Amino acid sequence: MASESSKFAGSAAVMAAVKHAAKTEGSGQLRDADLQLSSVVVTPEAAVRDHWMSLILLAGGGIRMTLKAFYNTNLCRRVLADITGQKPEEIADHFVSDLMRELLNRVGGSAKRMLGDAGLTVGLSLPLVTRGFDQIFSNSTNQRDTDFEHWVLKTKYGAVAMSAELTRAPADCLNKFEWIVPAPKTDADDGELDFL
Amino acid sequence: MAHILVVDDSDTLRLELATALKQANHVVIEAKDGRDGVHQCESEKPIDLIITDLNMPELDGISMVKEIKKMANRADTPVFMLTTEASQELRADGKAAGVMVWIVKPFNAAKVLPAIDKVVAMKKAG
Amino acid sequence: MSVPADNIAMNQNQILQASHHILTLMERSKEQLERFVDRLPSVFCVSSAQGQVVKGNAELADRFGCQLEGLLAKNLSSLFKPATWTLFAEQMRGVAAGDTSQTSLELPLDASDKDVKTLSWTLRAFDGNTSGSGPLVTIFGVDVSEIRAYERQLSQIFSTIPLGILRVDQHLKVVPPLSAYVSRILRDDHVVGKNLKEVLFAPGWEQLSSLQREYAGNLTSIMGFPEFQYEMIKDNLPRLISIPDPSQTGPKALRWIGINYDPIVQDGVIDGLLLILEDRTEVERMRAEQEARQLSEESVIRRFVEVRRLEPEVRRMVQTDIRAFIDSIGQSLAANDLAQTLRTLHGIKGVSRVAQLTQLKDLAHGAETTLLGLAAAEKASWRQHEGLIAGIVDEWNEVETILAALNAPVGTHKVATQPAPGSLVALAHMESRLKLTVKETAKAVSKDVELSCKWGDVHLPQEVVGKLSECLLHILNNAVDHGLEASTARVSAGKRSAGRLVIHAVRTDKLIEIMVADDGHGINGVAVARSALAKGVITQQEAATLSLQDKIELIFRPGFSTRDAASEISGRGIGLDAVAAAVKSLGGTISLATELGEGTTFTIRFEHGSP
Numbered sequence: 001m002a003s004e005s006s007k008f009a010g011s012a013a014v015m016a017a018v019k020h021a022a023k024t025e026g027s028g029q030l031r032d033a034d035l036q037l038s039s040v041v042v043t044p045e046a047a048v049r050d051h052w053m054s055l056i057l058l059a060g061g062g063i064r065m066t067l068k069a070f071y072n073t074n075l076c077r078r079v080l081a082d083i084t085g086q087k088p089e090e091i092a093d094h095f096v097s098d099l100m101r102e103l104l105n106r107v108g109g110s111a112k113r114m115l116g117d118a119g120l121t122v123g124l125s126l127p128l129v130t131r132g133f134d135q136i137f138s139n140s141t142n143q144r145d146t147d148f149e150h151w152v153l154k155t156k157y158g159a160v161a162m163s164a165e166l167t168r169a170p171a172d173c174l175n176k177f178e179w180i181v182p183a184p185k186t187d188a189d190d191g192e193l194d195f196l
Numbered sequence: 197m198a199h200i201l202v203v204d205d206s207d208t209l210r211l212e213l214a215t216a217l218k219q220a221n222h223v224v225i226e227a228k229d230g231r232d233g234v235h236q237c238e239s240e241k242p243i244d245l246i247i248t249d250l251n252m253p254e255l256d257g258i259s260m261v262k263e264i265k266k267m268a269n270r271a272d273t274p275v276f277m278l279t280t281e282a283s284q285e286l287r288a289d290g291k292a293a294g295v296m297v298w299i300v301k302p303f304n305a306a307k308v309l310p311a312i313d314k315v316v317a318m319k320k321a322g
Numbered sequence: 323m324s325v326p327a328d329n330i331a332m333n334q335n336q337i338l339q340a341s342h343h344i345l346t347l348m349e350r351s352k353e354q355l356e357r358f359v360d361r362l363p364s365v366f367c368v369s370s371a372q373g374q375v376v377k378g379n380a381e382l383a384d385r386f387g388c389q390l391e392g393l394l395a396k397n398l399s400s401l402f403k404p405a406t407w408t409l410f411a412e413q414m415r416g417v418a419a420g421d422t423s424q425t426s427l428e429l430p431l432d433a434s435d436k437d438v439k440t441l442s443w444t445l446r447a448f449d450g451n452t453s454g455s456g457p458l459v460t461i462f463g464v465d466v467s468e469i470r471a472y473e474r475q476l477s478q479i480f481s482t483i484p485l486g487i488l489r490v491d492q493h494l495k496v497v498p499p500l501s502a503y504v505s506r507i508l509r510d511d512h513v514v515g516k517n518l519k520e521v522l523f524a525p526g527w528e529q530l531s532s533l534q535r536e537y538a539g540n541l542t543s544i545m546g547f548p549e550f551q552y553e554m555i556k557d558n559l560p561r562l563i564s565i566p567d568p569s570q571t572g573p574k575a576l577r578w579i580g581i582n583y584d585p586i587v588q589d590g591v592i593d594g595l596l597l598i599l600e601d602r603t604e605v606e607r608m609r610a611e612q613e614a615r616q617l618s619e620e621s622v623i624r625r626f627v628e629v630r631r632l633e634p635e636v637r638r639m640v641q642t643d644i645r646a647f648i649d650s651i652g653q654s655l656a657a658n659d660l661a662q663t664l665r666t667l668h669g670i671k672g673v674s675r676v677a678q679l680t681q682l683k684d685l686a687h688g689a690e691t692t693l694l695g696l697a698a699a700e701k702a703s704w705r706q707h708e709g710l711i712a713g714i715v716d717e718w719n720e721v722e723t724i725l726a727a728l729n730a731p732v733g734t735h736k737v738a739t740q741p742a743p744g745s746l747v748a749l750a751h752m753e754s755r756l757k758l759t760v761k762e763t764a765k766a767v768s769k770d771v772e773l774s775c776k777w778g779d780v781h782l783p784q785e786v787v788g789k790l791s792e793c794l795l796h797i798l799n800n801a802v803d804h805g806l807e808a809s810t811a812r813v814s815a816g817k818r819s820a821g822r823l824v825i826h827a828v829r830t831d832k833l834i835e836i837m838v839a840d841d842g843h844g845i846n847g848v849a850v851a852r853s854a855l856a857k858g859v860i861t862q863q864e865a866a867t868l869s870l871q872d873k874i875e876l877i878f879r880p881g882f883s884t885r886d887a888a889s890e891i892s893g894r895g896i897g898l899d900a901v902a903a904a905v906k907s908l909g910g911t912i913s914l915a916t917e918l919g920e921g922t923t924f925t926i927r928f929e930h931g932s933p
Contacts (some may be wrong), residue, residue, distance in 0.1 A: 025242075047455045048376050051391035072221045072391050084211065098207040105206070106301060109280025116283060125254070126342045128349045131356055132375040132394070133368070136455055191304030193311055196291040253342050256335060 018056035062173030228254025486599030
């Protein structure tokens with residue numbers, strides 16, 4: 001928790017914010033308070049990471065970011081089995097994809113809030129679920145003004161790989177952007193409620 | 197014990213909410229998007245409270261609330277917005293539309309359940 | 323809030339909603355598409371050029387024995403034996419490198435030795451933008467192991483059916499599969515790839531009719547046309563062909579093959595033929611034998627009918643003349659005299675033509691033609707055709723046998739059952755023949771006649787009865803033809819319209835009498851005498867001395883007839899003079915009594931001790 005590693009600038013800041021959101025929301029959504037996040041390097045050949053892929057788009061303030069989660073339904077079924085009390089094999093397929101949509105929704109929403117608080121206003125798309133194979137059709141990794149990050153969320157139920165692709169237009173739009181890692185929340189901080 | 201309409205396009209979230217609400221002895225009616233929510237309100241069912249998401253297909257949460265508020269028998273029904281969105285503009289929009297309570301996801305039962313009880317009691321009292 | 327801002331917010335919201343809607347729809351349709359691919363009944367896969375699976379369906383997952391979602395960890399090589407994988411990988415590399423856009427091959431998934439299925443694979447280069455993940459290959463695999471198993475079973479069955487089953491393509495080239503029997507029937511082990519004409523039609527080409535040759539030669543013309551084109555030509559295709567078998571001699575040198583055709587229709591047009599060949603050599607041989615037998619039976623019957631038809635004079639001529647000719651030929655053969663032989667053959671031919679003995683005539687004609695047609699060089703060795711003459715002699719022997727049988731002194735209708743000579747036969751035996759003849763005669767002259775017989779249980783020797791029946795026949799025919807009037811004349815004369823003939827045989831202890839009576843117009847002695855005079859049977863002087871009875875009995879004189887034209891019926895070569903002669907030769911006498919307008923009665927009398 002050194003102060004140098006808790007303050008980020010430029011595209012690194014955006015990435016850090018997103019990864020922070022992923023860890024936070026991932027823990028909540030995937031019911032694992034001890035979720036670990038670790039970075040990985042992905043070769044082009046291994047572009048197709050897993051059978052399923054869900055994705056969501058953040059756009060605004062000069063940036064466009066595509067967030068993807070690569071997963072296998074086993075993890076989701078086990079999580080849902082815990083929630084509903086059913087057996088994993090009894091869980092309907094749409095619940096499974098819904099869980100991953102909701103995860104990206106939360107991650108995207110959380111990232112949007114954090115970026116907003118730090119001065120970068122972005123909009124959020126709907127999350128979509130598709131097959132991992134469609135990763136093949138993504139844009140080439142060698143685009144200008146584009147940053148990539150890959151990481152893995154490791155939970156007690158299994159792992160979910162994630163990626164973030166950040167495009168800056170103009171290239172220098174993030175030069176003044178900064179973000180600070182927020183203090184860890186307690187359960188009490190969850191779900192703030194306001195009477196309007 | 198209240199009749200609560202839960203509107204959210206996420207099955208998981210509806211499941212989560214419904215489970216928590218039923219455990220607290222409430223009756224839960226589900227709608228999967230804004231349009232569906234309006235239909236539920238158009239029926240004669242008793243609805244004491246509405247908990248809705250903001251970003252939904254067909255009809256978003258705030259637009260749905262505006263439509264429901266036009267209905268004679270539903271105009272007074274209290275509305276909780278449960279969303280990832282936290283911006284001030286949206287809160288203001290919500291308030292203007294008639295939203296009573298703004299809750300940021302994730303859903304914290306410890307906070308929401310007491311708020312429900314309080315609001316329902318208030319309404320019953322008049 | 324200001325109205326414009328509100329409107330903008332509203333519009334943006336609507337735009338957002340619209341794009342969300344579209345995204346949701348697209349997501350759903352994409353998911354449906356994925357489900358189709360997942361559930362294809364064939365194996366579907368997209369993999370790297372090295373076989374690393376990037377996408378696959380449930381069928382592929384089954385082959386790996388894993389869950390659908392576990393496919394990304396798999397490599398196709400683990401499904402094959404190393405040798406098989408080498409072949410597969412080679413094809414993959416070619417397609418991925420762009421050498422060919424698509425390739426097909428059949429390979430078994432033989433990683434484990436049990437439950438090996440052969441699949442028909444189609445490999446194609448993946449043509450999407452692969453964003454730097456290397457060239458990918460799309461793979462389709464269809465399970466053909468069952469089809470191949472059926473094909474194997476079928477070809478096993480094929481080889482046990484004793485029929486030659488083969489197929490030809492649209493160029494009439496023989497294509498597999500074909501039954502093993504084909505090579506046996508056609509005596510050719512390497513039929514595949516050859517043209518049908520060469521293999522089937524050429525060996526027996528000479529035996530085909532010109533029409534068959536035309537159609538068999540133009541079989542390719544029906545290819546590519548609808549089935550009716552075959553219907554039009556099918557009746558002219560050769561169904562039975564004969565092929566000379568060089569390994570055999572004599573009758574076995576010809577083999578018969580029955581052919582059945584069936585057009586193979588694909589997409590509505592003919593693109594090949596199915597032929598079923600059957601070895602019909604045995605069948606044909608038996609049929610030929612049966613035909614020959616029938617032919618010889620027919621010739622026997624024909625010969626018999628022709629000989630029997632001969633009139634006695636002709637018979638005599640045939641016998642004497644041809645016997646002489648046959649003797650002559652024997653001599654000319656011994657003398658090596660070709661010219662004389664030819665003359666004799668010509669003579670035989672002439673006589674047999676007159677006698678209408680067709681077989682004898684044809685044989686003589688054939689021999690004559692052959693010998694006449696010999697070229698100068700061959701004349702020296704003309705004796706090699708002796709067989710033809712032997713055939714004529716054989717035929718003549720057959721004819722003579724029949725003649726001998728016919729000439730035997732028995733009634734022709736009794737050839738079948740002949741009692742031993744010398745035995746006594748009841749006269750009554752004659753009755754049916756007499757009645758039949760009278761009926762025929764009466765019909766021929768349009769008269770109504772009844773014959774009644776009283777035989778009195780009289781018996782006479784068989785030889786006598788034979789001759790006697792001829793005599794009686796003649797008398798009866800005479801009576802019908804000349805003695806009885808036409809019905810109208812009879813009726814106006816107060817008689818019954820039907821003429822009455824009566825035969826009455828009586829035996830006393832002194833003699834046997836057989837009377838033949840009619841109730842016709844009687845014999846006019848005066849008219850008889852006049853006619854006899856006119857014919858020169860009697861002289862004027864003689865006529866003056868005759869009594870009425872004598873005049874009446876002039877009809878027994880040879881050369882006599884009351885009609886100018888010899889009657890068809892009774893003028894059959896024996897006149898009443900012959901009857902009288904015959905009766906006399908039997909030791910009997912014949913007399914007649916007549917009464918004008920009332921009728922005539924002939925009486926044949928035998929005294930005991932004779933005959």
